[in-house]
Amino acid sequence: MHALSLFLLVLLAAGAGVPPSQAASDAYLAELKGRANSLALHDDAYWRVLLHVRPGVAGTRSLVDDPRFFLSPSGKTDPAAELLATLDGLFDNTSAPAAFCRFPARYAWLAGKLGIDPTRIPRPPPCPEVDNILRTIDGQSAEMVFASGYVNSPASMFGHTFLRIDSRVKSPLLSFAVNYAARTDPSDGGIAFTAKGMFGGYQGYYSVMPYYDKVREYSNIDQRDLWEYPLNLTPDEVRRLLLHLVEMKDIATEYFFFDENCSYELLFLVDAARPGARLTETMDRYWVIPMDTVRAVIAAGLVDNVVWRPSRALRIRHARTLLPEREAVLAVGIVDGTVPAGSVLSEPVPDATKVRALDLAALLAQYRIAKKGMEHKVFQERFYAILSARTRLGPVEDDTPPLPVPAPPEDGHRSARAHLGGGWRGSEGFLEAGIRPAYHDYTDPPEGYTEGSLIEFLSGAVRWYPESDRFRLSRLDLIRIESLDPFDPIFRKKSWKVRMGFETRDFTGERDALVSFAGCGIGGAIRLRKETVAYLLGEVEGDFSRRYHSAYRIGGGGSAGLTAEPVRGWRLRAEGRGIWGALGETREGPDLSVSLRQGFRIGRDLSLTADVSRSVTRRVGRTEGTLSLHRYF
DSSP states (O other), rough: HHHHHHHHHHHHTTTTSOOOOOOHHHHHHHHHHHHHHTTTTGOOHHHHHHHHHEEEEEEEEEBOOOGGGGSSSTTOOOOHHHHHHHHHHHOOOSSSOOOOHHHHHHHHHHHHHHHHGGGGGGOOOOOHHHHHHHHHHHHEEEEEEEEETTTSSSSTTOOOOEEHHHHEOOOOOGGGGEEEEEOTTTTHHHHHHHHHHHHOOOEEEEEEEEEHHIIIIIIIIIIIOOOEEOOOOOOOOHHHHHHHHHHHOOEEEEOOOOSSSSSHHHHHHHHHSSSSHHHHSSSSSSOOOOOHHHHHHTTOBBBBOOOOEEEEEHHHHHHHSSHHHHHHHHHHHHHHHSSSSGGGGSSSOOOOHHHHHHHHHHHHHHHHHTTTSSSSHHHHHHHHHHHHHHHOOOOOOOOOOOOOOOOGGGGGSSOOEEEEEEEEEEEEEEEEEEEEEEEEEEOOOOOTTTTEEEEEEEEEEEEHHHTEEEEEEEEEEEEEEEEEOOOOOTTTTEEEEEEEEEEEEETTTTTEEEEEEEEEEEEEEEEEETTTTEEEEEEEHHHHHSSSTTTTTEEEEEEOOOOOOOETTEEEEEEEEEEEEEEEEOOHHHOOEEEEEEEEEETTTEEEEEEEEEEEEETTEEEEEEEEEEEEE
C-alpha cells in the first residue's frame, strides 16, 4: 500500500482518540525537524524535484515564480527553510486550504522518510479536492505523447509533448491529458508572441483535459501526427505524479520557448512519479527541445514501445495518392458541392477505386468541419450523400495499401549541431567552425523531422584565413525558418520564409564587411517527384551596414530552386536568388547568387556537406566552396 494511503488510514483511525497536547505537538515537531536536518532531506534530489529546483549560475533557485507555492518567505531560494515550513504546516490546520491538502506529495514523501507517527500530530482536515481529482482521473498508467512539429505556429515548430493518464477503463480516448503551456494574450501578434515567449513574458500553467480534446486539436486540426510512448510506471507511481500535479494546480511559472517550456516542465511530474529518475538533471540548462525530452525518457528505461497516430491530413494525402487524377478531382468536387456524390458510381473504374474516391471525400469533409471550413448543415447533407453512395456499391474487397509508417521522432538526428570544415573564397582558402543549437535544415538527415521545413536558431560559423591571418564571422542566423509545402488542390498551402541575422559580404574596392539583415518571402512549391520539390518565392529584405553610403538598403526580388533526395542518404538543394535595392543604397546593382548545397548521411548523428556558390554583390563576383563534417548532439 502506498505511503500516503497508509498515512491517511492511520490518521483516520487515530482521529477518534485524544488529540496530542500543544506541548507534545511542539516537542514532536522539534523532533521531526531535528531528524530532517540530520538526514539532510533538504538536499535530497526528490525534495528538489518537488520544489522544481534547478541549480544555476545564480545559485539554487526554484523555477516556480508563484509565491503561493512556498510556505516559507525564502522558500524559492532556500530548500531547507521550505522543508521546515512544510513540517510546520503539518501541525497547523488553521490555514485555508490546509497545507496537508495543498501539498499532498510533499507530506507523503516526508511521512516515508521521517516515519511520522500519525497519532502524535493534529488530525488533518478532509481534502475533497484531492480526493475528487484522484477519483475522477483514476490514474493507473501513463504515456508521454509527442505531437510532431508544426512550422506554421511559432509555439509548435519544435513539436510539443504532454502526458496521457489512463484509468481502469481500457479506452485511450477516455483518458486525461496533462499539459503545460503558456497562457498567452490572444491580441498579441506574431512578433510580440515570439518575443514574449523567448524572454519569459508569459506565465506557464499545468492543466488537465480530456485526451480526446488533445487528439482532435493536434491530429485532426493542426495536421500533426501523434507519437505515444507508454511509460512503465506502476499505479502507485502514477498516483505520486497526480499528487504533485495537485500541488501545481493554478501555480504560475515563467514560460520560455527554449528551456522552461512544455517539455521540460513535464519532466518534473515524471521525476515526482519515480524517485531516482532525475530526468530534469539530464537536460541542457539553456536549451530544451521537446524531442530531446522524449529521448531522455527512453534513455532512462521508462519506455518499452511506441504507438503512432497519423493526422487526418496525412491520411487525406495518402488517400489522394491512391487515386487517378480524375477521381481525386471528383472527390474534392463532392465536398465543394460542385459534383453530386453519386457521380462517382458511373465512373469507368473498378469499384475499389470508387470506394477510395468516396473515402477521400468523407475524410476531407470531416477535416473541413473540424477546421470550421464548412457549415454544420452543409456537412450533414454532403456527408450523408457520400455514405449513401458508398452503400449503393455494396461489399467491396478492400485492397487499399496501408499508410506507410514514418521513422519515429527519436530516430532522427539530435537537435544541436557543430561542424568543422574548410574551403575557398575567391582565391583565398579558409578553415571554418560553426555551431547550431537547433534544429534542422534540408540537407540534414530527414528521418524523424517534418518534411519541407527548415528551422534554425543562433546558427553561426567563424572562419580563419591563414594567408592573411584573419578571423571573420562568416554568418550568424539569429532566426531562419522556411516552409516549402508543395501545393495541392486539397490544402492549397503557401510556402514562406523568414531570416534575420548577420553575414559577411563583399564591397567594391574594399575587403568584406559584416552586414546585418532581415528578410521574408512568400510563394509556392510543387512536387516534381516523390523526393523532389521545386519552389518560387517573392522576397523583401533590409540590409544595414556602415559600408553602405546610405547605411542601409531595402529592396525586393525573389528566389527559385529545388530540394531533392536522389538516393537515400544524399540530399541536395539548388537555388538562384536576386535582390534589387529600392530604398537607401541603390547604385551598386543587385545582389545575385546561385548555390548548390549537398548533404551526405554518414550516420544518425554524423553527416558531410559540400557547398559551392557563385555570388555577385555590389558588382563584385566571387566563387566559394566548403566541405564540412557535421556532428549532431
